[in-house]
Amino acid sequence: MRKLIILGHTGFIGRALQTHLERGHGGEVLGFSSRTMDLRRAESVRGLEGLVDRETVVIFAAAITREKGDSLEALLDNVAMAGHVGQCLESHPPAKCVVLSSDAVYPMRPDPITEETPVAPGGTWYAIAKYTAECVLRRSAEAKGIPLLVLRPTGVYGPGDTHNSYGPNAFVRMAIGDRSVRLFGDGEDRRDHLYIDDFVRLVARLIAADAVGVYNLATGISPSFMEIAERLRHVVPFEFTITRAPRRAPLAHRYFDISRLSRQVPGFQFTDLEAGLRETFASFATAPGRA
Numbered sequence: 001m002r003k004l005i006i007l008g009h010t011g012f013i014g015r016a017l018q019t020h021l022e023r024g025h026g027g028e029v030l031g032f033s034s035r036t037m038d039l040r041r042a043e044s045v046r047g048l049e050g051l052v053d054r055e056t057v058v059i060f061a062a063a064i065t066r067e068k069g070d071s072l073e074a075l076l077d078n079v080a081m082a083g084h085v086g087q088c089l090e091s092h093p094p095a096k097c098v099v100l101s102s103d104a105v106y107p108m109r110p111d112p113i114t115e116e117t118p119v120a121p122g123g124t125w126y127a128i129a130k131y132t133a134e135c136v137l138r139r140s141a142e143a144k145g146i147p148l149l150v151l152r153p154t155g156v157y158g159p160g161d162t163h164n165s166y167g168p169n170a171f172v173r174m175a176i177g178d179r180s181v182r183l184f185g186d187g188e189d190r191r192d193h194l195y196i197d198d199f200v201r202l203v204a205r206l207i208a209a210d211a212v213g214v215y216n217l218a219t220g221i222s223p224s225f226m227e228i229a230e231r232l233r234h235v236v237p238f239e240f241t242i243t244r245a246p247r248r249a250p251l252a253h254r255y256f257d258i259s260r261l262s263r264q265v266p267g268f269q270f271t272d273l274e275a276g277l278r279e280t281f282a283s284f285a286t287a288p289g290r291a
Contacts, residue, residue: 002055002095003028004207005048007039007085008062012162013100013199017061020200034062039081045088052092057207059098060085060137066126067163078129079136086140093144097137098207101152103216103254105131112257115214149206153217154256158196158276159283167225168193168273171232172280179240186244187226190253192218195276205265218256219270228273235278 004021008014009031018031030051037044039062052058062081064074089097104127106113107120121127134150141148157168164170171181194217202217223231229242262268 002057003030003051004057004059005029005051005094006031006059006061007037008060009033010035011061011063011065012160013156013196014061016158016160016196017059017200017203020197020204024204039084040077042084042087045084048088049092052088052094054093054095056094057096057098058085058089058094059100059203060133061100063100063130063133065163066124067165070125072125075125075129075132078126079132082133082136086136089137089140089146090144093146096147096149096207096210096212097141098149098151098203099134099137100203101134101150102127102130103152103154103218103256105134105152106254108252108254110253112255113216114257115216115260147210147212149212150214151203151206151217152214153199154192154194154219154254156194156196156199158280160196161280167191168228168232168277168280171225171229172236172277172284175232175236175240176281176285179238180243181229181232181240182243182245183225183229184245185247185251187229187242188224189251190222190224190255192220192222192254192256193228193273193276194218195271195279197279198271202261202265202268205268209264211264215261215264216256216258217261218258220256220258221273222253222255223273228277231274232277232281234274235281 006014006018009018010033021029037047064077105119105121106117119131121131138148155167161169174181
């Protein structure tokens with residue numbers, strides 16, 4: 001059984017991923033955070049030298065997210081982390097490297113996005129950092145013949161979220177705290193949203209299947225933000241209002257064609273949006289300090 005190492009295991013996604021893998025992997029799962037291994041510093045990866053070998057899968061989940069500041073400084077830190085991990089992989093090749101990227105690398109476009117859709121990450125520093133990290137680790141992997149799996153998830157929501165991104169997570173918190181959900185415009189923009197449990201199950205399935213290359217992680221269904229808010233009415237045990245704020249950006253939709261993912265994980269059952277909202281509400285409503 002291969003050993004799994006998660007770099008960035010204390011964030012929303014990293015924590016959920018480690019919990020899931022520890023329950024179902026059957027082998028050793030090790031996690032490192034910025035407190036125990038600051039990947040921005042070259043010397044930090046020395047701690048991996050005695051741990052990484054040809055029986056190890058390294059999962060690169062570490063990132064400074066947009067919520068912590070979408071800045072040039074954050075970009076440089078994110079690229080430095082990828083570069084230092086790449087150096088480590090070249091000197092101590094693992095069985096596989098898994099890069100957790102983002103659908104932010106794609107442009108907004110009316111037709112469904114596939115893994116062949118040309119990237120256009122220029123919209124945010126974060127998107128540039130994510131795609132640059134992909135390129136850095138791909139180059140290091142190719143140099144040493146390391147199988148590489150790049151995962152580009154759409155927006156992930158659910159219990160344990162720390163980002164409060166516009167969408168399910170933020171709507172649940174607004175409903176609990178303000179008895180109101182605020183939409184930009186009429187909430188007609190459409191996005192795909194992936195429940196956290198589905199995300200970690202997909203990652204585990206793809207690793208177990210020895211998948212390589214690029215996979216978009218999405219459900220293939222893109223409800224509008226208004227539809228999400230209305231579905232939330234079926235979940236919460238109280239009434240809330242829906243308010244509107246001026247748009248911050250032009251109307252845009254994003255759809256995914258998940259054919260490649262479906263072929264790799266046949267029969268995968270995604271969590272229904274209403275069920276995901278219900279679990280998210282139950283978690284946020286009972287959390288210390290509420291939402």
